Amino acid sequence: MSKPSIYGLTVDQLAAWLAEHGHKKSRAQLVWEGLYRKRVTAFSEMPELKPECRTLLEEHFAIQTLEEHTRQESADGTIKFLFRLQDGNLIETVLMRHKFGLSVCVTTQVGCNIGCSFCASGLLSKSRDLTSGEIVEQVMKVQLFLDGRQNNERVSHIVVMGIGEPFDNFEHMSNFIRVIRDPKGLAIGPRHITVSTSGLVPKIREFADSDLGTNLAISLHAPNNDIRTRIMKINRAYPIEPLMEAIDYYLEKTNRRITLEYILLKDVNDQPEHAQELAELVGSRRNLANVNLIPYNPVDEHSQYQRSSKETITAFYDTLKKNNISVSVRLEHGTDIDAACGQLRSKQIQSDRARGAKANRAANE
Ligand code: SAH
Ligand code: SF4
Numbered sequence: 001m002s003k004p005s006i007y008g009l010t011v012d013q014l015a016a017w018l019a020e021h022g023h024k025k026s027r028a029q030l031v032w033e034g035l036y037r038k039r040v041t042a043f044s045e046m047p048e049l050k051p052e053c054r055t056l057l058e059e060h061f062a063i064q065t066l067e068e069h070t071r072q073e074s075a076d077g078t079i080k081f082l083f084r085l086q087d088g089n090l091i092e093t094v095l096m097r098h099k100f101g102l103s104v105c106v107t108t109q110v111g112c113n114i115g116c117s118f119c120a121s122g123l124l125s126k127s128r129d130l131t132s133g134e135i136v137e138q139v140m141k142v143q144l145f146l147d148g149r150q151n152n153e154r155v156s157h158i159v160v161m162g163i164g165e166p167f168d169n170f171e172h173m174s175n176f177i178r179v180i181r182d183p184k185g186l187a188i189g190p191r192h193i194t195v196s197t198s199g200l201v202p203k204i205r206e207f208a209d210s211d212l213g214t215n216l217a218i219s220l221h222a223p224n225n226d227i228r229t230r231i232m233k234i235n236r237a238y239p240i241e242p243l244m245e246a247i248d249y250y251l252e253k254t255n256r257r258i259t260l261e262y263i264l265l266k267d268v269n270d271q272p273e274h275a276q277e278l279a280e281l282v283g284s285r286r287n288l289a290n291v292n293l294i295p296y297n298p299v300d301e302h303s304q305y306q307r308s309s310k311e312t313i314t315a316f317y318d319t320l321k322k323n324n325i326s327v328s329v330r331l332e333h334g335t336d337i338d339a340a341c342g343q344l345r346s347k348q349i350q351s352d353r354a355r356g357a358k359a360n361r362a363a364n365e
Helices: 011-020 027-037 051-060 132-149 166-181 201-209 225-231 240-254 272-285 310-322 343-364
Strands: 067-073 079-084 090-098 101-105 155-160 193-197 215-219 258-264 289-295 326-329
Touching: 011 027, 079 132, 090 132, 101 132, 132 155, 132 166, 155 166, 166 193, 166 201, 193 201, 193 258, 201 215, 201 240, 215 240, 240 258, 240 272, 258 272, 258 310, 272 289, 272 310, 289 310, 310 326
Parallel strands: 101 155, 155 193, 193 215, 215 258, 258 289, 289 326
Antiparallel strands: 067 079, 079 090, 090 101
């Protein structure tokens, strides 16, 4: 049996675990210091711990559970990492460079069951949730990679927008946030963390009631139920009306701004009348909502959707502006490597499958 990653525990959980196993709670701080400040990758590199304590930790936990499979670096500095989990599954993590700092996009599930029709991740259904340790370790792997380059660079922002639906893995996602925001650990402030959801209404409410305090983004993608149901089947379970009510609950409870993501699909949801309808939907929430327009990244050459033209994107943007809606267009990163989140992984799986099929054919000949 493989050991769980120690990165999955908050310092309090680690202290409680140590106490249960007959060790002083205060040792958790030493372990924490080793993991997140010195960033050691083996318990043997924590000489400040008593040998019995080190052995105990070694018996029950691993520090490194992800193995780098592939890394692609783009001309704009974006780096996509493909990691192999202990069970052999592949996941993707992306490092992006911005004016304001370095952000990491993390994966929360192996595949995704929400099945949005424009998304590479949704084409591969979920095989399992990631543990909080596996999510934290993605950030640590990227930080360790940066440490190795010796430029003194630090991951400053996190977007939970990789493969998977974070609110369908709520407990692990929450623990992940508690670990990385700890000021004595990675110290990534909740205002620097954005979680994106396809709109699981009860979980949006639970998130609003929680102490997590991160930014929230909602994948809205359509101005009405007809279009939303066509492109996101989750809209059957949680249509726009209850979704907007949950958003209002979040806004009222937290008094924070929210991002509404809107992927532009040619002739599907990108026409001036759609922009007008979206402006009306955002309506009274305009002071607390920012619409983020996302140019569609074709999933593969057989995609049923096409990217909207620059002119269409500009016209859509202008209509929202004219209606006093706060709007931005998402800058793209790493378009010369494998564009959308999930694409590197799905390509690798496709090529592994093709290789497997070829090997099978050869064996049968
Ligand atoms: N499951 C969550 C978070 C992961 S997806 C969610 O859906 O919000 C992160 C973002 O990438 C979402 O807004 C999603 O709609 C968008 N996305 C998915 N496929 C895309 C594609 N092919 N091109 C551009 N954006 C895409
Ligand atoms: Fe899942 Fe998000 Fe992709 Fe939809 S867009 S299939 S919810 S990862």
